[in-house]
Amino acid sequence: MKAAIYCRLSEEDRNKQFETDDSNSIQNQKAMLSQYAAEQGWEIYRIYSDDDYTGSDRKRPEFQQLLRDAEAKRFEVILCKTQSRFTRELELVEKYIHGLFPLWGIRFIGVVDNADTANKGNKKSRQINGLVNEWYLEDMSDNIRSVLTNRRVNGYHIGAFALYGYRKDPDVKGHLLIDEEAAAVVRKVFSLFAQGYGKTAIARILTDRGIPNPTEYKRQKGLRYKGPKSKNSTYWKYFAIADMLTNEIYIGNMVQGKYGSVSYKTKQNKPRPRDQWYVVKGTHEPIIDRELWDTVQWMVHSKAKPFAGGEIGVFAKKARCAYCGYTLRTHKAHGMYYLECPNHNVAQDACIGTFVPVRKVEQAVLSELKRLSDAYLDKDAVTQKVEFQNDIRQKKKQVAEQLDAYQKRLSEYSKGLRDLYMDKVRGFLTEQDFTEMSKSFAVDRTRVEKQIAEAEVTLEQLDQAMQNGDQRKELIDRYTAFESLNRPIVETLIDYVRIGRRIPKTSEQLIEIHWNF
Numbered sequence: 001m002k003a004a005i006y007c008r009l010s011e012e013d014r015n016k017q018f019e020t021d022d023s024n025s026i027q028n029q030k031a032m033l034s035q036y037a038a039e040q041g042w043e044i045y046r047i048y049s050d051d052d053y054t055g056s057d058r059k060r061p062e063f064q065q066l067l068r069d070a071e072a073k074r075f076e077v078i079l080c081k082t083q084s085r086f087t088r089e090l091e092l093v094e095k096y097i098h099g100l101f102p103l104w105g106i107r108f109i110g111v112v113d114n115a116d117t118a119n120k121g122n123k124k125s126r127q128i129n130g131l132v133n134e135w136y137l138e139d140m141s142d143n144i145r146s147v148l149t150n151r152r153v154n155g156y157h158i159g160a161f162a163l164y165g166y167r168k169d170p171d172v173k174g175h176l177l178i179d180e181e182a183a184a185v186v187r188k189v190f191s192l193f194a195q196g197y198g199k200t201a202i203a204r205i206l207t208d209r210g211i212p213n214p215t216e217y218k219r220q221k222g223l224r225y226k227g228p229k230s231k232n233s234t235y236w237k238y239f240a241i242a243d244m245l246t247n248e249i250y251i252g253n254m255v256q257g258k259y260g261s262v263s264y265k266t267k268q269n270k271p272r273p274r275d276q277w278y279v280v281k282g283t284h285e286p287i288i289d290r291e292l293w294d295t296v297q298w299m300v301h302s303k304a305k306p307f308a309g310g311e312i313g314v315f316a317k318k319a320r321c322a323y324c325g326y327t328l329r330t331h332k333a334h335g336m337y338y339l340e341c342p343n344h345n346v347a348q349d350a351c352i353g354t355f356v357p358v359r360k361v362e363q364a365v366l367s368e369l370k371r372l373s374d375a376y377l378d379k380d381a382v383t384q385k386v387e388f389q390n391d392i393r394q395k396k397k398q399v400a401e402q403l404d405a406y407q408k409r410l411s412e413y414s415k416g417l418r419d420l421y422m423d424k425v426r427g428f429l430t431e432q433d434f435t436e437m438s439k440s441f442a443v444d445r446t447r448v449e450k451q452i453a454e455a456e457v458t459l460e461q462l463d464q465a466m467q468n469g470d471q472r473k474e475l476i477d478r479y480t481a482f483e484s485l486n487r488p489i490v491e492t493l494i495d496y497v498r499i500g501r502r503i504p505k506t507s508e509q510l511i512e513i514h515w516n517f
Contacts, residue, residue: 001040001041001042001043001075001076001077002042002043002044002045002074002075002076002077003037003040003042003043003044003045003075003076003077003078003079004044004045004046004047004048004066004069004070004074004075004077004078004079005030005033005034005037005044005046005047005048005079005080006048006049006062006063006066006078006079006080006085006086007026007029007030007033007047007048007049007050007080007081007085008049008050008051008053008055008060008063008085008086009025009026009029009050009051009052009053010052010053010054010055026049026051029081029085030047030049032081032111033079033080033081033111034047036079036111037077037079042077045069045074045075046069046075048062048063048065048066049062050062050063054088055084055085055086055087055088055089056087056088056089058089058092063086066078067096070100070101070104070106071100071104073104073105073106075106076105076106076107077106077107077108077109078101078106078107078108078109079109079111080108080109080110080111081110081111081112082110082111082112082113082115083097083110083113083115084113085110086108086110096108097115097117098117101117102117151174152254152256152257152278152280153278153280154280155174155254155280155283155409156173156174156175156254156283157174157175157176157254157256157283158174158256159256161218161223162176162179163176163247163249163250164182164185164186164214164217164244165178165179165182165183165185165186165250165287166178166179166182166183166249166284166287167179172443172444172447175283175284175447176249176254176283176284177284177285178285178287182214182217183287185206185211186244186250186287186288187287187288188206189202189206189241189244189245190245190250190288190292190293190296191292192205193241193245193296193299194292194295194296194299194487194488195486195487195488196313196314196316196486196487199238199241199242199245200238200241202236202241203236203237203238203240203241204236206236207235207236211236213235213236213237213240214240245296245300246297246300248279249284250286250287250288250293251286251287251288251289251290251293252281252282252283252284252285252286252402253279253280253281253282253283254278254279254280254283254284255277255278255279256277256278257272257276257277257278258271258272258277259271259272281401281405282401282402282404282405282406282409283405286398286402289394289395289398290394290397290398290401291394295488295491298491299487299491313330313337313339313358314358314362314485314486314487314490315328315330315339315358315361315490315497316330316487318490318491318494318495318496318497319339319361319496319497319499320496320497320498320499321341321343321351321353321354321499321500322354322498322499322500322501322510322512323341323351323352323353323354323500323501324341324343324351326341326342326343326351328340328341328342328354328499329341329342330358336357336358336359337357337358337359338355338356338357338358339354339355339356339357339358339361339499340353340354340355340356341353341354341355352501353501354499354500354501355501355502356499356502356509356511360509360511361497361499361511362484362485364511364513365485365490365494365497365513366483366484366485368513369493395462396459396462396463399455399458399459399462400459402451402455403452403455403456403459406448406451406452406455407452409448410445410448410449410452413441413444413445413448414445416441417438417441417442417445420434420437420438420441421434421438492516493515493516494513494514494515494516495514495515495516496514497511497512497513497514498510498511498512498514499511499512
């Protein structure tokens with residue numbers, strides 16, 4: 001008779017072992033089962049071995065090969081250390097051990113727990129073992145989920161890899177540090193989008209520059225990424241850019257739990273509603289400042305469409321037809337960009353239509369800005385009166401929000417330490433447990449205290465810069481001496497532009513500007 005030996009070792013088994021205990025090791029399983037086969041006088045057909053796989057994983061490669069060979073009837077006996085080495089799922093016990101294996105003429109033996117399909121008397125005990133193993137899987141899944149949920153709620157990063165732009169802190173588990181090389185790419189993506197480039201255009205720019213995409217970047221940094229290597233390792237995709245532009249982790253907030261497992265029996269995940277995500281503010285240093293973030297989010301949600309070439313039109317979602325109120329569309333013809341009413345082609349009486357070169361609208365806006373500046377603005381007087389710079393003010397607001405979040409976390413850690421001490425006094429915790437748990441709290445509290453000190457220093461520096469007002473004149477010039485328009489300027493200054501048709505035989509055309517101020 002030919003016997004197949006199946007061995008399995010999970011990471012959980014490794015964690016249970018002492019240095020001198022190899023009872024669960026693959027080598028021990030192979031030796032024990034080989035000896036058992038020799039004692040029975042059976043020839044070993046093959047040894048199947050899955051290392052670092054749980055008993056609930058149905059996609060174990062050697063397990064799947066064992067089943068294929070069993071169906072092909074290449075052996076008559078399957079030997080395992082225990083039934084749980086083969087599977088911990090009662091469903092698979094019934095499907096294979098009690099169902100298909102007998103049909104294929106295969107005997108199953110669990111040497112240690114005496115599971116033997118040749119012994120009809122112990123079928124119920126095999127089913128009970130299967131049920132106990134099933135309960136074990138469910139309890140273990142609940143315990144793991146509880147631990148992970150607790151860490152998510154407290155703002156600790158629990159993923160295998162840090163988000164592109166960050167790296168794991170080697171000194172503080174669950175904390176993220178900025179990876180400057182990747183962070184520079186993230187800042188470029190946000191900047192390009194704010195300037196009016198579409199997501200596809202940004203992906204094309206990064207690809208053309210030969211910048212490794214996030215997956216390839218992980219490999220280049222030596223991370224143990226198991227995904228297949230792509231032939232186009234620098235190819236960026238639309239969805240990578242889209243996800244990056246809306247990920248709050250880039251402004252210092254930890255966002256986790258976007259996906260949840262369907263069941264402990266499968267690794268398949270499904271999206272979770274936003275109100276079930278775990279979002280903790282101020283857990284790490286932001287890559288994107290709040291002003292740029294807010295601008296990008298407004299642009300994303302306004303859904304301005306890019307025209308051919310990937311760039312979003314300067315007046316996209318801003319220009320309206322004076323006759324029907326429809327938003328004008330941007331298109332390119334003969335090397336020039338135009339705005340036109342899409343409603344004109346719907347029906348003859350739908351709209352008389354609007355058509356205007358983008359450059360003409362831009363010149364009208366620039367001329368009106370200059371007229372308003374000259375008529376109402378004394379630049380020298382304004383320079384003397386301006387006390388705050390927009391960029392510094394936004395930065396101060398951002399740092400103040402982070403400081404507030406850090407102080408709240410410090411309060412939580414202090415309360416946690418007090419609660420631990422009271423539990424020790426009441427006898428709920430041993431001295432050893434109290435020492436170990438309080439040490440973890442103390443490390444976290446020290447880290448947050450350091451972050452608070454750094455934030456307070458930054459606030460003092462920003463206050464000093466605002467009082468000095470060194471850039472006040474540059475700030476006034478920046479907003480009063482436009483030579484051309486771009487997407488961020490239009491978004492900041494203009495609510496919408498109402499445009500009518502050109503008066504025949506003249507160059508006059510209705511261009512009515514509605515400002516945000």
